[in-house]
Amino acid sequence: xxxxxxxxxxxxxxxxxxxxxxxxxxxxxxxxxxxxxxxxxxxxxxxxxxxxxxxxxxxxxxxxxxxxxxxxxxxxxxxxxxxxxxxxxxxxxxxxxxxxxxxxxxxxxxxxxxxxxxxxxxxxxxxxxxxxxxxxxxxxxxxxxxxxxxxxxxxxxxxxxxxxxxxxxxxxxxxxxxxxxxxxxxxxxxxxxxxxxxxxxxxxxxxxxxxxxxxxxxxxxxxxxxxxxxxxxxxxxxxxxxxxxxxxxxxxxxxxxxxxxxxxxxxxxxxxxxxxxxxxxxxxxxxxxxxxxxxxxxxxxxxxxxxxxxxxxxxxxxxxxxxxxxxxxxxxxxxxxxxxxxxxxxxxxxxxxxxxxxxxxxxxxxxxxxxxxxxxxxxxxxxxxxxxxxxxxx
Numbered sequence: 001x002x003x004x005x006x007x008x009x010x011x012x013x014x015x016x017x018x019x020x021x022x023x024x025x026x027x028x029x030x031x032x033x034x035x036x037x038x039x040x041x042x043x044x045x046x047x048x049x050x051x052x053x054x055x056x057x058x059x060x061x062x063x064x065x066x067x068x069x070x071x072x073x074x075x076x077x078x079x080x081x082x083x084x085x086x087x088x089x090x091x092x093x094x095x096x097x098x099x100x101x102x103x104x105x106x107x108x109x110x111x112x113x114x115x116x117x118x119x120x121x122x123x124x125x126x127x128x129x130x131x132x133x134x135x136x137x138x139x140x141x142x143x144x145x146x147x148x149x150x151x152x153x154x155x156x157x158x159x160x161x162x163x164x165x166x167x168x169x170x171x172x173x174x175x176x177x178x179x180x181x182x183x184x185x186x187x188x189x190x191x192x193x194x195x196x197x198x199x200x201x202x203x204x205x206x207x208x209x210x211x212x213x214x215x216x217x218x219x220x221x222x223x224x225x226x227x228x229x230x231x232x233x234x235x236x237x238x239x240x241x242x243x244x245x246x247x248x249x250x251x252x253x254x255x256x257x258x259x260x261x262x263x264x265x266x267x268x269x270x271x272x273x274x275x276x277x278x279x280x281x282x283x284x285x286x287x288x289x290x291x292x293x294x295x296x297x298x299x300x301x302x303x304x305x306x307x308x309x310x311x312x313x314x315x316x317x318x319x320x321x322x323x324x325x326x327x328x329x330x331x332x333x334x335x336x337x338x339x340x341x342x343x344x345x346x347x348x349x350x351x352x353x354x355x356x357x358x359x360x361x362x363x364x365x366x367x368x369x370x371x372x373x374x375x376x377x378x379x380x381x382x383x384x385x386x387x388x389x390x391x392x393x394x
Contacts, residue, residue: 067106071099071394075141077386079125084382085132085375091125095141097150104156112157120150122205127384134375135197135311135348136340137187138384143205151207166211168234171227172196172203174212175245176259180285180298180320181336185368185386186350188338189316194279194302197311197340199263201243202231209237212245221249229265230273240273241265254286279304288319293329295321312341318352330358346377364390 073096080090097120104113122143128134129142153167172191181189187196191203202208208231214223228234229241247259260280265273283300300316318336323329335353342348354368368386375382 065103067103069101069394071392073097073099073390073392075388075390077139077141077388079127079131079139080385081127081131082383082385084380085134085372085384086379087131089131091127091131092123093125093127093139093141094121094123095143096121104154110156114155116151116153116155117149118151119148120205121147132372132375132382132384133379134350134372134382135342135377136193136338136350136372138185138350138370138372139386140185140187140190140204142187146205148205150205161216163214163216164211165213167209168207169210169212169225169227170203170207171201171210171212171225171243171245174214174223175225175247175261176257176281176283176300178283178285178298178300178316179255180296181300181316181318181334183320183332183334183356183366184318184336184352184354185366185388186336186338186352186370188314188340188350189318189336189352192281192300192302192316193311193314193340194281194304194309195261198277198279198304198309199243199261199274200230200232200265201263202227206231208243209234210243219251221251223247223249229263254284256285257281257283275306275308277304277306277309279309293322295319307343310343312343314338314340324355328358332356332358342377346374348375348377349373362392366390 075095077093078090079093081088097118099118100116102115104115105111122141123145124142126142126144127139128137132138149168151168151170151173153165153169155163155165157163176192176195178189195201196203202210208228210225210227212223212225214221224246226238227243227245228236228238229243230236233240241264244262244264245259247257249255249257258281260278262278263274264276279302281300281302283298285298286296288295288297297319298317301314303313304311316336316338318334321333323331324333325331333355337349337351339347339349349372351371351373352368354366356364356366358364366388368388370384370386372382372384
């Protein structure tokens with residue numbers, strides 16, 4: 001089965017400031033941050049409680065469904081650098097997630113309202129950082145060991161076309177997504193390097209405080225959001241600057257997206273965050289046949305023109321083949337190429353081939369092989385093998 005956007009890992013690029021670790025002051029602020037966030041979400045719920053409800057049941061809380069729904073997933077993998085990069089060797093990565101969604105109507109709020117929460121635990125040997133040395137990251141679940149509330153937001157449908165969400169949001173779960181790239185494990189097929197490599201964005205593994213709105217009419221969708229510039233310090237909200245995003249999508253036979261983002265940190269923290277910059281992206285996701293099980297192909301490109309940007313441009317392309325074997329209709333096969341221009345360091349290119357073996361409706365096994373040409377732009381090319389186990393229950 002494909003991966004959800006929440007599990008996609010940020011890109012690591014040379015010259016990009018690292019995410020700030022929790023300081024002693026930050027640790028003391030966590031309780032206050034949680035209370036402020038909870039107050040923000042409840043305030044939005046109260047403000048929107050008088051908004052007109054959406055027409056009958058185009059939203060998630062359809063009539064007859066349980067008011068509280070949950071799911072649990074566990075991804076556990078072994079990543080082995082067979083040669084090249086920094087040094088050969090293998091290590092493990094693990095990601096556990098518990099998702100829950102509560103229908104707001106069960107609390108007396110308007111139809112179309114809901115609360116969403118995700119709790120996550122990551123544990124990783126950091127293969128890209130310690131073995132491969134690549135900037136794009138060979139695993140989309142690589143992250144420092146940590147338990148946290150990953151997402152917690154309130155959503156409300158307003159009228160027929162509008163959906164508004166506010167709270168703790170992972171921007172990469174909603175913007176710049178390509179369904180046909182979701183099986184591939186390299187992080188660049190999730191979050192583009194020109195976005196994640198040039199900003200301290202609210203993406204996996206650290207979501208941020210923000211608000212976003214989605215407007216849908218016919219085949220067109222427009223999505224816009226504003227998120228905090230420093231998601232590592234949730235108590236700061238927007239006081240340290242903001243990441244602004246806007247995306248227009250058209251869905252016909254395929255899905256086409258055009259987006260733009262602007263990262264604007266400010267205050268004393270600007271010196272430790274990424275410098276101000278902006279960028280744009282385009283993606284096309286197109287079926288190669290008819291029916292739900294048809295193969296599909298994708299193409300995506302990003303551009304960030306400012307000299308201060310660590311990644312000038314990137315490109316991803318590939319195919320997804322559901323049920324490649326007639327006697328195994330639940331299996332999936334995918335291959336792709338991801339290329340990133342690391343300004344001043346060279347070009348890094350990753351070639352990936354992967355196959356998902358569906359062992360049962362809840363269990364899958366995914367072998368994966370990647371060839372990374374010039375990791376970090378200047379290291380010896382690396383061959384990386386990955387074997388991932390995925391469990392999911394709801």
